[in-house]
Amino acid sequence: MQRKIIFPILTVFLLLWYCTPEASAQKKEVKILPEKVVSKFQAGALPLTDPTSGVWLNLPASTVKLIPQDVQEPKLAAPSIGSIKVRSINNGSWIAFHIEWEDATEDFNLRADRYSDGVSVEFPLNPKQPPDHRMGSEKEPIHLLLWKAYQQKAKEGTSFLALNYPNRWSDYSPYELPGHSVSPAHAAEIKGLLPAVALGNPIVPGTAPVVEEINAETWNKVTIQEDQDAKGKGTWKDGRWYVVIARPVITPDPQDAPLDGGSSYVAFACWDGAKANQGPRKMVTEGWLSLEIGK
């Protein structure tokens, strides 16, 4: 009789605990979707910096559905980009993903109230035991290739200071007198005025690569890799983004997800700057998609 009472009470208690925020933070959700992305083998050079090349657009595309990130606060309250088209090719040395999506505005500006468009491709570091596809799990990192429109613009020479405040006026540094070269000692002092630059923060616009290689092991354990090998480029045209993200298939870097086995998993995330998508406020795939790498 006693067991009959205790068991349902215990079940209810466990169910209630499972719904608490503490429990949800510890939950690891691994979802493998039935869809797959096939990377077709194609010998020779790949058009890694030309997202509108016919090579891409003539490939068969997989339409991948995205949903708002709703696991970790801050969550994405309103959906933005509903789906992306994904294409992939490899030449044995490089594997490239071509991602295309509809976006009415090209958002690349960097300002207190402006957010950038972006897209990322993610792989599990251990394909035999994939972690949570969104930002990895404790001790089970993911390898993330992040392309952001503002980083590309900065790399192409855009100054967000000049872009946003064309009529600004400020004192020039006494070390940067017009017509005089800056000595190395003074250059260090100027750098010291920008703590993020002085400390080598890898996201500083202009210094960051167009595609950043990142490892994530849960939401607040994010490290930007020492070795940045990825390439890519994005082009916005007639209300659509066309972005290529590429990485070497085989690398000696233990922080890179292994792809030499010919198969793995892949996931995607997308940010719409016009809707203030940034950081965890993003659209994500519902789970991992199988990745087949043609040889």
Next chain:
Amino acid sequence: MSHEVFNWQINRKMTYWYPEHRPGRQFAGVFDINKCIACQTCSLACKTTWTSGKGQELMFWNNVETKPWGGYPTAWDVNILSRLGPQKWGADEYEGATVFEAAPKGERVLQYQPEDGDWCNVNLGEDECSGIIEKGTHLKLPHAVWFFYLQRICNHCTYPACLAACPRGAIYKRPEDGVVLIDQKNCHGHRECMKACPYKRVFFNVVTGTSEKCIACYPSLESGKCNRCFETCIGKIRLQGWISTPEKAREDNPVDFLVHIRKVALPLYPQFGTEPNVYYIPPKQADPVFLRQMFGPGVDKAIATYKNAKNDPELLGLLLLQGSSDRVIERFRVKDGTAIGYTAKGAEIVRVPLKEPLHVRPYKDVALDVFRHNVT
């Protein structure tokens, strides 16, 4: 994640993203609003020390704004208060919701995003008084119209909303002094901190792509010296020190004395729930309803105590010690008409008389055979 923590400023438990973890000691400041003339020496001292780099053009980690109309960024207080909505103070505790408890589903903190232009008008509303001065108006008490200056730096809150909101864990509170810092090496520029801080004390740098904020001049702090904005205040309105929780308050600790013993200095918008560590001696002549919203229900008593300072030698002495040294006064005592400031180890820093000695000279200077213009 949601944890239950105790906030003494609202005298109740509340929810916060992380568990309660108070630092070994907590940096704090007391600003006497009544003494401020808005000369902006503090703002410029901070500006030239910390934010003269590229991308920091619109940043004032310290600013002085005119209330009721001024605000930097524009209308920061109106924006967050209107989102929080009408809330209620009970007899002993705050009964309303804090910015953590009022957070919508999927958010860590109730927040809003200022527009870029809001950072462009640092002294908007300067010296604008609360209402129209009618023809024939003459000075009377209480004042028919009023304004006062509000000096603002980061509050280095015990429960910082910026720290709670950072999705990358790039903000931390130093265990040795409670100073809240953004790790410039690991900030990813998501700006969640900027949106979450109800006081809007986090700024975005378009050159580095990171968020930046007041660092409480921690290099000075570490050597027992006052912060730049405290040290350079020509009105001597600022007192820097360390605050204890109420049950550990010491009578000889200047900040404890003003906040916990005499209760003459109050936190700004304690209802937000962040337990800010900058305290204000409220202005004597402003609308009490406005002041109760800003500083909580203790404001009327605080003003009465402040007005009575002339009969309270300890309070008067401490108010005179305020701003009298560039070193942090950690202990004080008033004896034989003199207020003396000490370090925590008891070394004397400074002494000031409660009454300046008065010497009156004769009108006629006999030696020079002239009359003096000034005899005191």
